[in-house]
Amino acid sequence: MSEDVLLVKDLYAGYGNQEVIRGVSLKVSKGEKVVIMGPSGSGKSTLLKSIVRLVEPWKGLIYINSINVLDPRTDIRKVRQMVGFVFQSYNLFPHMTVLRNITLPLETVKKMPKEEAIQKAIKVLRLVGMEEFKDRYPLQLSGGQQQRVAIARALAMDPVLLLLDEPTSALDPELKEEVLDVLRDIAKRGISMLIVTHELDFAEDVADRIVFMDDGRIIEEGPPHRVLYNPRIDRTKKFLRAIARRVFR
Amino acid sequence: MAWNKLGVIGMDTTNPLFFIMNLIPYLAEGLLMTLQISVLSFFFGLCLATLLTLMRVFGNLPLRTISRAYIEAFRGTPVLVQLLLIYFGLPSIGIKFDPVTAAIITLSLNSAAYQAEILRSSIKAIPETQYLSAESLGMSTFQIYRYVILPQALRTAVPALVNEMVALVKESSLASVIGVVELTRRGEYMVAYTFRALEVYIAVALVYLVVCLALSQLSKVIEAKFRIPGYERGRA
Numbered sequence: 001m002s003e004d005v006l007l008v009k010d011l012y013a014g015y016g017n018q019e020v021i022r023g024v025s026l027k028v029s030k031g032e033k034v035v036i037m038g039p040s041g042s043g044k045s046t047l048l049k050s051i052v053r054l055v056e057p058w059k060g061l062i063y064i065n066s067i068n069v070l071d072p073r074t075d076i077r078k079v080r081q082m083v084g085f086v087f088q089s090y091n092l093f094p095h096m097t098v099l100r101n102i103t104l105p106l107e108t109v110k111k112m113p114k115e116e117a118i119q120k121a122i123k124v125l126r127l128v129g130m131e132e133f134k135d136r137y138p139l140q141l142s143g144g145q146q147q148r149v150a151i152a153r154a155l156a157m158d159p160v161l162l163l164l165d166e167p168t169s170a171l172d173p174e175l176k177e178e179v180l181d182v183l184r185d186i187a188k189r190g191i192s193m194l195i196v197t198h199e200l201d202f203a204e205d206v207a208d209r210i211v212f213m214d215d216g217r218i219i220e221e222g223p224p225h226r227v228l229y230n231p232r233i234d235r236t237k238k239f240l241r242a243i244a245r246r247v248f249r
Numbered sequence: 250m251a252w253n254k255l256g257v258i259g260m261d262t263t264n265p266l267f268f269i270m271n272l273i274p275y276l277a278e279g280l281l282m283t284l285q286i287s288v289l290s291f292f293f294g295l296c297l298a299t300l301l302t303l304m305r306v307f308g309n310l311p312l313r314t315i316s317r318a319y320i321e322a323f324r325g326t327p328v329l330v331q332l333l334l335i336y337f338g339l340p341s342i343g344i345k346f347d348p349v350t351a352a353i354i355t356l357s358l359n360s361a362a363y364q365a366e367i368l369r370s371s372i373k374a375i376p377e378t379q380y381l382s383a384e385s386l387g388m389s390t391f392q393i394y395r396y397v398i399l400p401q402a403l404r405t406a407v408p409a410l411v412n413e414m415v416a417l418v419k420e421s422s423l424a425s426v427i428g429v430v431e432l433t434r435r436g437e438y439m440v441a442y443t444f445r446a447l448e449v450y451i452a453v454a455l456v457y458l459v460v461c462l463a464l465s466q467l468s469k470v471i472e473a474k475f476r477i478p479g480y481e482r483g484r485a
């Protein structure tokens with residue numbers, strides 16, 4: 001278990017009395033890249049959020065770096081510091097510059113001195129090719145640039161695990177690639193990643209494993225070439241065909 | 250004699266425009282009282298509104314209920330009735346204020362209800378995703394409000410708050426009813442001395458108008474200063 005960065009066992013979660021996650025078990029080992037696919041509404045976002053308790057799980061087990069996330073004695077903010085979260089809609093703070101967006105959590109959460117935070121922020125901005133935009137405000141940037149800053153903000157916290165929820169699906173096709181390239185680059189650096197995406201080429205390149213979700217459950221999982229080219233479950237086949245049609249149309 | 254004191258004797262009353270212009274200096278002293286009442290009421294109101302908003306956003310059910318009941322009570326009854334109640338009603342249970350104090354208390358209590366609504370709705374206008382992304386970074390609730398939510402919410406609130414200040418300047422004229430000599434009451438005196446109600450009240454109205462226009466201008470300046478860069482693009 002010690003080599004597993006993330007271990008989820010028999011997880012149930014939902015909203016009110018609507019059950020959305022119905023018994024999911026999932027592992028991400030150190031340095032592993034796992035891609036989650038599945039139809040809209042199948043619970044992918046809810047699963048990612050419940051891993052860091054942005055949605056409160058009902059029952060099950062979650063371990064991150066051997067820390068029991070659902071133990072009431074665990075300080076969830078300590079866990080969240082260790083896990084980067086990138087949202088579909090970027091969610092930068094619009095009233096702060098790009099640089100401040102990154103230094104704020106470093107200073108307030110990590111208690112990093114200001115100067116050090118700035119150095120760190122510039123370093124991660126360089127990594128995503130956004131250094132020259134450090135004094136701009138988020139709404140002055142394109143969606144792709146905002147998402148690259150959001151990725152930099154997550155990386156600045158030195159996370160042991162990066163959760164990405166459809167990081168490119170809000171972007172125009174011509175902007176997707178710049179973000180996917182950044183993600184490919186980061187993937188090579190050995191950080192563990194759990195990525196919800198329907199970018200088939202990207203998934204095939206980057207994923208060590210693809211997990212298929214439907215209706216709150218994992219219905220199929222395996223290495224990319226097997227799941228993408230030779231799915232065993234009908235539901236997976238149908239879904240992949242639908243995505244492929246969307247791409248090639 | 251009052252006429253002499255006001256210096257109205259010998260004033261040129263043949264040209265109405267001249268007459269109106271000449272009245273304005275006599276109204277200035279009343280304007281000072283009007284501004285004093287409305288500015289103080291605004292700030293006391295804002296303090297109370299902050300408390301009401303804290304109770305409503307962070308409080309348990311009883312605190313939330315108290316806050317809501319307060320807001321409904323003060324928004325659901327006329328300010329004039331509230332003023333009469335506080336100035337004429339409270340003395341019968343032994344609480345007595347001079348007219349100026351009574352006016353400031355009434356307007357503060359009343360304005361707090363409106364300002365609390367403004368603050369609450371601007372906080373509610375911040376999308377859920379802002380909380381989520383701040384939480385995902387490990388920020389505490391205090392840090393989230395301090396650095397992420399309030400700076401954005403207060404920007405949203407500025408125009409409505411200035412609007413409330415404008416409303417207070419106008420509502421402070423009600424204090425004339427309980428004998429506070431502010432702008433409107435000063436006008437009433439002038440009418441009594443000159444019997445020129447039309448010109449006097451035009452002059453009074455003009456003074457109010459100038460103050461309110463200046464405040465709207467101030468609002469624009471503040472908004473421009475705190476505008477989020479890039480935001481204007483998304484504006485309709």
Ligand SMILES: Nc1ncnc2c1ncn2[C@@H]1O[C@H](COP(=O)(O)OP(=O)(O)O)[C@@H](O)[C@H]1O
Binds near residue numbers: 015038041043047
């Ligand atoms: N904040 C929420 N409140 C209530 N229901 C929600 C909320 N978010 C998602 N849901 C519901 O949970 C289900 C799964 O949603 P989601 O996890 O967003 O799926 P996916 O990311 O796979 O599209 C959907 O039926 C959705 O309507």
Ligand SMILES: [Mg+2]
Binds near residue numbers: 044
């Ligand atoms: Mg989703």
